[in-house]
Amino acid sequence: MKHFDVIVIGGGHAGSEAAAASARMGAQTALVxxxxxxxxxxxCNPAIGGLGKGHLVREIDxxxxxxxxxxxxxxxxxxxxxxxxxxxxxxxxxxxxxxLYREAMLAELSGTPNLTxxxxxxxxxxxxxxxxxxxxxxxxxxxxxxxVILTAGTFLNGLIHIGDVKRPGGRxxxxxxxxxxxRLAALDLGRGRLKTGTPPRLDGKTIxxxxxxxxxxxxxxxxxxxxxxxxxxxxxxxxxTHTNERTHDIIRRNLDRSAMYGGHIEGVGPRYCxxxxxxxVRFADKTGHQVFLEPEGLDDDTVYPNGISTSLPEDxxxxxxxxxxxxxxxxxxxxxxxxxxxxxxxxxxxxxxxVKVAPGLYFAGQINGTTGYEEAAAQGMVAGxxxxxxxxxxxxxxxxxxxxxxxxxxxxxxxxxxxxxxxMFTSRAEYRLALRAxxxxxxxxxxxxHIGVAGEARQRAFGQKMEQITAARSVLESxxxxxxxxxxxxxxxxxxGVRRSGFDLLSLGESAxxxxxxxxxxxxxxxxxxxxxxxxxxxxxxYLHRQNEDIAMLRREEAAEIPMEFDYDxxxxxxxxxxxxxxxxxxxxxSQAARIEGMxxxxxxxxxxxxxxxxxxxxxx
Numbered sequence: 306m307k308h309f310d311v312i313v314i315g316g317g318h319a320g321s322e323a324a325a326a327s328a329r330m331g332a333q334t335a336l337v338x339x340x341x342x343x344x345x346x347x348x349c350n351p352a353i354g355g356l357g358k359g360h361l362v363r364e365i366d367x368x369x370x371x372x373x374x375x376x377x378x379x380x381x382x383x384x385x386x387x388x389x390x391x392x393x394x395x396x397x398x399x400x401x402x403x404x405l406y407r408e409a410m411l412a413e414l415s416g417t418p419n420l421t422x423x424x425x426x427x428x429x430x431x432x433x434x435x436x437x438x439x440x441x442x443x444x445x446x447x448x449x450x451x452x453v454i455l456t457a458g459t460f461l462n463g464l465i466h467i468g469d470v471k472r473p474g475g476r477x478x479x480x481x482x483x484x485x486x487x488r489l490a491a492l493d494l495g496r497g498r499l500k501t502g503t504p505p506r507l508d509g510k511t512i513x514x515x516x517x518x519x520x521x522x523x524x525x526x527x528x529x530x531x532x533x534x535x536x537x538x539x540x541x542x543x544x545x546t547h548t549n550e551r552t553h554d555i556i557r558r559n560l561d562r563s564a565m566y567g568g569h570i571e572g573v574g575p576r577y578c579x580x581x582x583x584x585x586v587r588f589a590d591k592t593g594h595q596v597f598l599e600p601e602g603l604d605d606d607t608v609y610p611n612g613i614s615t616s617l618p619e620d621x622x623x624x625x626x627x628x629x630x631x632x633x634x635x636x637x638x639x640x641x642x643x644x645x646x647x648x649x650x651x652x653x654x655x656x657x658x659x660v661k662v663a664p665g666l667y668f669a670g671q672i673n674g675t676t677g678y679e680e681a682a683a684q685g686m687v688a689g690x691x692x693x694x695x696x697x698x699x700x701x702x703x704x705x706x707x708x709x710x711x712x713x714x715x716x717x718x719x720x721x722x723x724x725x726x727x728x729m730f731t732s733r734a735e736y737r738l739a740l741r742a743x744x745x746x747x748x749x750x751x752x753x754x755h756i757g758v759a760g761e762a763r764q765r766a767f768g769q770k771m772e773q774i775t776a777a778r779s780v781l782e783s784x785x786x787x788x789x790x791x792x793x794x795x796x797x798x799x800x801x802g803v804r805r806s807g808f809d810l811l812s813l814g815e816s817a818x819x820x821x822x823x824x825x826x827x828x829x830x831x832x833x834x835x836x837x838x839x840x841x842x843x844x845x846x847x848y849l850h851r852q853n854e855d856i857a858m859l860r861r862e863e864a865a866e867i868p869m870e871f872d873y874d875x876x877x878x879x880x881x882x883x884x885x886x887x888x889x890x891x892x893x894x895x896s897q898a899a900r901i902e903g904m905x906x907x908x909x910x911x912x913x914x915x916x917x918x919x920x921x922x923x924x925x926x
Contacts, residue, residue: 319456319670319685326689345410373529379406383526451696466564468618495650564616616643657691674723781807811843
């Protein structure tokens with residue numbers, strides 16, 4: 306019988322990041338997956354990042370995680386979304402080569418110390434004295450561990466729908482996980498069904514690219530990893546077409562044949578990534594929807610038509626796809642389909658992603674009701690750190706709403722739960738001015754270094770960058786400029802007699818950079834990346850004072866931890882409804898309790914008073 310500190314089940318984005326994180330913590334880790342060569346497979350859209358999602362990838366990278374590095378090695382079209390808006394809401398995104406991504410992820414994990422890759426199907430979990438400590442494989446072999454992380458993706462009771470045809474599957478071409486789903490169902494954790502969908506895959510050789518609009522890659526690409534400066538592979542353009550009234554008529558005539566609209570699916574789909582059927586019904590006044598034709602690889606003719614996921618029958622898919630400009634003679638390589646699967650209420654998890662009623666068992670990814678590679682990977686990293694920390698008897702690794710989008714997501718899931726697949730957006734973060742993609746390393750890499758998960762290359766690169774930023778700021782703070790000097794240099798400032806440092810003047814915006822470089826020649830000598838980072842920090846510094854006060858208050862609240870065994874029945878001033886919610890959610894701290902729906906300031910005061918009373922009692926005992 307083999308024994309490890311941590312076992313990770315599943316080799317998707319959550320599992321890959323969980324295994325890498327656990328191994329970086331120093332835990333002997335096993336990643337068990339059906340097929341080793343399927344580690345890192347991009348089941349749906351061959352893309353990484355986007356609004357909110359790109360922030361998550363940058364934060365994973367800041368903690369020396371793998372997704373950012375792997376995405377860069379497979380990136381064939383970089384685009385910075387919201388480029389015309391402020392840096393706080395810009396989102397790095399890349400179209401990825403599926404094969405390169407899978408190969409890079411497998412190479413990354415194969416070369417990770419403390420990590421063993423095992424091919425096999427997990428059919429059961431080992432539980433001893435109420436604690437989970439291993440897995441049983443389909444061949445009957447047993448592997449034990451101190452902690453188990455389950456990253457099942459869409460495989461738990463996965464069911465694929467194409468029109469009125471349905472068949473079991475974790476994704477197209479892979480069988481679902483049925484024994485494990487049955488084992489988890491017996492734990493009574495609050496189970497539900499969600500669904501997601503994917504569009505048909507097209508043969509790029511049969512697309513008339515000449516009549517389509519083209520979307521090129523950015524001329525100045527923004528990498529995902531802070532360790533990288535330039536793309537690894539050739540950059541390409543994507544094509545753009547549109548649905549039209551004929552497309553919509555075909556879909557409307559066949560809605561009753563759609564798996565979703567025909568009543569064959571019980572799971573709830575993602576509101577922010579609707580199927581083409583949903584778009585036609587919900588936006589009936591629109592005469593067309595944009596469709597991005599995204600090549601799936603540099604040496605692959607397969608094209609992903611982003612924007613037309615569907616559960617319609619194959620014959621209808623052919624008709625509506627061929628109704629679009631440029632696709633009149635297209636060949637469909639694989640039909641689109643919907644897939645529904647089991648998930649479990651994430652309010653049953655601790656912030657570490659350990660299942661409250663199942664010690665030693667951690668959940669990460671779509672099993673927690675999320676959608677997207679990036680959300681899955683971020684959860685995987687959190688679960689990996691904490692499973693390893695528990696196995697090695699170290700302190701938990703926590704993320705706050707105040708320091709990361711990762712913290713926002715974990716808190717949203719464990720406090721509020723989900724009613725549809727959860728997707729990250731910048732609007733979910735109340736401190737988004739501070740939680741920018743550009744400063745993810747400044748926010749999180751010190752924590753990675755502190756807990757020992759940042760490699761030598763990461764520490765060296767971060768140290769050098771921070772030295773340069775500090776030196777650049779020192780140059781800007783070395784003297785203060787009069788309004789007359791500033792205006793002469795081309796800056797628009799008030800003639801109020803107030804002298805301003807170069808850093809103060811940088812807060813005027815991007816247009817101030819060139820004049821300031823003329824006023825501070827030594828600052829102009831720093832590389833563009835450093836000058837740009839300092840300029841962004843200056844731009845937001847004027848807005849962050851109040852936000853920092855709010856963050857400090859949040860952290861004071863977070864310091865008030867609520868024990869798992871806290872007896873809410875003793876608080877006679879709580880309503881029955883709040884008592885029930887608190888007992889079910891078991892918030893880890895006062896800040897998390899504050900975000901429970903229906904929570905009142907009076908109830909929080911009551912809980913805090915009882916906590917302080919308990920602390921005083923222990924102190925005098």
